Amino acid sequence: MPFHNLVLKPENSSSDSVEGLPNMSNPNNMSEPHNTAVLAYPAKQSFLQLTIYPITLKFEEVVYKVKLEEKGLCCGGTLSSTEKMILNGVTGTVCPGEILAMLGPSGSGKTTLLTALGGRLSGKLSGKITYNGLPFSGSIKRRTGFVAQYDVLYPHLTVTETLLFTALLRLPNSLTRDEKVEHVERVITELGLSRCRNSMIGGPLFRGISGGEKKRVSIGQEMLINPSLLLLDEPTSGLDSTTAQRIISTVKRLASGGKTVITTIHQPSSRLYHMFDKIVLLSEGCPIYYGPASTALEYFSSIGFSTSITVNPADLLLDLANGIGPDSKHVSEQGDNTEQEQKSVKEALISAYDKNISTKLKTELCSLDVNNYLYTKDASTRRDSKSEQWSTSWWHQFKVLFLRGLRERRYEAFNKLRIFQVISVAILGGLLWWRTPTSHIEDRIAMLFFFSVFWGFYPLYNAVFTFPQERTMLIKERSSGMYHLSSYFLAKTVGDLPLELALPTAFTIIIYWMGGLKPDPTTFILSLLVVLYNVLVSQSLGLAIGAILMDVKQATTLASVTTLVFLIAGGYYIQQIPPFIVWLKYLSYSYYCYKLLLGVQYNEDDYYECSKGVICRVVDFPAVKSVGLNHMWVDVSIMALMLVGYRLVAYLALHRVR
Known part of the structure; x- marks a missing residue:
């Protein structure tokens, strides 16, 4: 059937069933851990909420350094190089149905950590990252959806064309063309894109759909494969609060179906913050908090960083990540802390993390370990070539x-x-x-x-x-x-x-x-x-x-x-x-x-x-x-x-x- 003859027919809500989904069973015959059993959901549950291969993601002591060349010449006439720490011992775990949000100021390493968890980080990465107890592989890659911060879309394609071409490329040959069209229609309906389905994406030279709609199209491209692991980099960047609320609500609904969701976010509103299950707070690559979002303020209050006024929790966390303590007189009088004060606050937070969270977290992770596959090697070579298979010919x-x-x-x-x-x-x-x-x-x-x-x-x-x-x-x-x-x-x-x-x-x-x-x-x-x-x-x-x-x-x-x-x-x-x-x-x-x-x-x-x-x-x-x-x-x-x-x-x- 030629592309121009395809007509996407609206689907009744009662037809959202598992039938026609891509075969996400283990393509490499690898042994399935005990926690990867097929999930059963009611027949009327949303298509995008169906996850048949739940993934538990764990990362321990993730360290990432890059070499920086200095302009000055050292002995022997060669450029001297130093290493900069981008990530310094970040640890955590995310289970199916949870949303883990990475918070921190610009340059704190949020996107780097997200890229590492998605198996896309080039360079030397050390630490332990496992998916159901196994290292990153081709089978995990095909079950992972990655939404970048900036929407990368063809400007002259319509919303329907964008999603349909993605479906034709990413969904396996085991599905017929009509079944792939049905998937596209369901994604359009689920993400609320029906009104702009025939509108062009748009670009810098001509107007197209809105920024929020572009972000939903980007999410829709990843949702076509019904991923078990969804990674989003700044999904609310540049959007108004209402649109951001809709995006995170959609992501929350996806996670409720058993998907594992990790997102970076710069400065969420209080409404968005309370949608997150877990928080990782980074300061210059060092973790200063990991745990439930609901207990973050209580934790910082217990270590001496409490506030006497009602604030957005995310604002307080970002101030702390920048080395600014709550209710600081210097903040109110001068607008900023001195460099020395900021450094002392950061050191106190890092020390408190090591004492109160790090040890306990490592103990919990060790008790949950399925496979002690510790590796320290070039991230660009961390791929199982034998397991790499293509969905289509x-x-x-x-x-x-x-x-x-x-x-x-x-x-x-x-x-x-x-x-x-x-x-x-x-x-x-x-x-x-x-x-x-x-x-x-x-x-x-x-x-x-x-x-x-x-x-x-x-x-x-x-x-x-x-x-x-x-x-x-x-x-x-x-x-x-x-x-x-x-x-x-x-x-x-x-x-x-x-x-x-x-x-x-x-x-x-x-x-x-x-x-x-x-x-x-x-x-x-x-x-x-x-x-x-x-x-x-x-x-x-x-x-x-x-x-x-x-x-x-x-x-x-x-x-x-x-x-x-x-x-x-x-x-x-x-x-x-x-x-x-x-x-x-x-x-x-x-x-x-x-x-x-x-x-x-x-x-x-x-x-x-x-x-x-x-x-x-x-x-x-x-x-x-x-x-x-x-x-x-x-x-x-x-x-x-x-x-x-x-x-x-x-x-x-x-x-x-x-």
Whole structure:
């Protein structure tokens, strides 16, 4: 069934049953701990509340350090490096049905800890993190939903299209297409997205759905797989209090179905705070409280940090994490504590944590241990390659990604400004070279060189933006194990072909016949094929530059230098390049395109009127003689090597994106 014929039919509430859910049974035949029994829920319970593989997450003494290079030079003339502690011995546990909230000021390590718990932290991580007593693996990864702080969504897709493409990629082949559509419909209904289901997501250049709706779409993408473990990074960031309340209420409802939920949150309101089951409070990477949210104020009061006024508990906790004690005179008179006072408060809180919470917590965790799998190794290698399986086949991924690319780029590729840009240049060029006589060989050759230059550089600059703009999306989707990198790369490059080749075809048709080039259908078709061939090679180089640098400014700068060199060495401006730098000419695809266009238009037996009454051979004209009209198949082969080589470099460069 083609995508445009899909109609999402509303589901009755009574149809929300387990039937049709993805098979979340153990795909790796690993032994199931005693606490992972299948949960049974009433038939009328919400679809998003059904969890059939509950996960108990435990983390003990999690430590994470990063190396910082100092500017100064030390002995021996090398840069000195120091280690910065990001996480320092964080411990805790979260059970199915609970929400654990990580609080702390900016830079306290909340997002780093969340990323570590989601198995996405690169670098050296030490400590013990277990999921039902087992280390992170492919099976856990497929049961984990991760919602980043910033919503990474395609702006030109509608809410329905966004969720449907995600379902087609992430739900297994064991489900039919209709069943996947039903899942999408249920998620839309559950998250209250029915009113905006046909609205575009929107972006910085045009208005779309609201920020709260975008956040719910991001949560919905993760809920499609019915995750057992849900991680959310600042889900209420930038939202008003009412919208934030709706988001956390949705998350609370999801947790009530047996899901394990962990979220970071910067400064929740008192209404949000009381929805949390457990709290981890961090101060500069060190834990200063872990336990029930309801007893946090009582704990701090017991260690001498009580307040005489009624405050939002989250405000008091954040003040303490910043080293500001409650009812401080310095706070009211000066607006801030001195650095020394803040340091002493933090030291007192850390000492109290070690004395009152840490020891007791470790004892509780030891009694609950199922598997003492202690590891200290590079987090990027903490994956069980044998257990890594894909939900869908490579060909299915390619088809879905290809269709999604066409849907997303339908507005970008054929926008009015781009069409006007190309067509206006073609018409202006056709008027300037209007019916150029065969005797004006300089002008005709200049027109052919313009073909090679314009369609050698224009596609390159468009392609340079492709991968840098999709970097965050690629990281997000690959971290979730949605598809093979090869299926994404081929779908992206193949999907661009009809869009990238349509405009140069229209351009060539206009300027070729207006300019008065050889009026032969075969010659015209060959010239068009050469131009399109040049477009593909140029696009390949642009993709390679963008994939290597992954930065728009750096990529455009390198592209500018490259195109300038290719323009000068293209064989038209300089016929006699010095021998020591003549190799630059053979790196320029514009040179080969220019030579092929000359070979299509002329042969060695063609003549032109070089002066009144004097006939000269075309092959003896300096601009033609410098490149020659022979060995055309060699030029075609070299451009083929460039096309394949540049795209291979781009593909290999994307493997580095993490």
